Amino acid sequence: xxxxxxxxxxxxxxxxxxxxxxxxxxxxxxxxxxxxxxxxxxxxxxxxxxxxxxxxxxxxxxxxxxxxxxxxxxxxxxxxxxxxxxxxxxxxxxxxxxxxxxxxxxxxx
Ligand SMILES: [Cu+2]
Numbered sequence: 169x170x171x172x173x174x175x176x177x178x179x180x181x182x183x184x185x186x187x188x189x190x191x192x193x194x195x196x197x198x199x200x201x202x203x204x205x206x207x208x209x210x211x212x213x214x215x216x217x218x219x220x221x222x223x224x225x226x227x228x229x230x231x232x233x234x235x236x237x238x239x240x241x242x243x244x245x246x247x248x249x250x251x252x253x254x255x256x257x258x259x260x261x262x263x264x265x266x267x268x269x270x271x272x273x274x275x276x277x
Contacts, residue, residue: 199223199252202274204232204245209272216255216276223252232270237261 199221200213205228216222224234226245234243234251238261243251255276264270 197221197254200255200274201225202234202272203227204270207267207270209234209270212272212274214275216274218255218257218276220255220276221252222255222260222274223250225250231266232264233266234262235265237263 197219198217200216201223202213202225203210204224204226207228207230209224213222224232224243224245226232226247226249229247231247232245234241234245234253236242240256240260241253241262242265243253245251255274257276259273259275261271261273263272
């Protein structure tokens with residue numbers, strides 16, 4: 169009898185009989201990656217919504233940053249490092265504080 173119950177439980181789990189607990193929240197926040205390469209921010213993500221994650225990945229051998237013009241974030245990015253923020257609604261203009269000619273803007277709905 170006990171063996172039977174274990175078998176049933178296994179079957180339920182295998183066939184998705186139990187809803188995954190984090191399915192709803194995982195579907196909500198998406199991660200948008202901005203790659204920094206050769207002293208430039210890569211293509212800006214589109215369709216970013218407030219609450220999504222914006223992640224910068226620095227592929228250069230120099231340190232960079234993603235620093236908001238309005239001061240709402242300042243992410244330091246060592247060579248090879250990544251950093252992320254939770255996006256807030258608005259037009260996010262940012263630059264690299266080490267190389268101020270590096271600029272970009274991402275729109276968050
Ligand atoms: Cu830089």
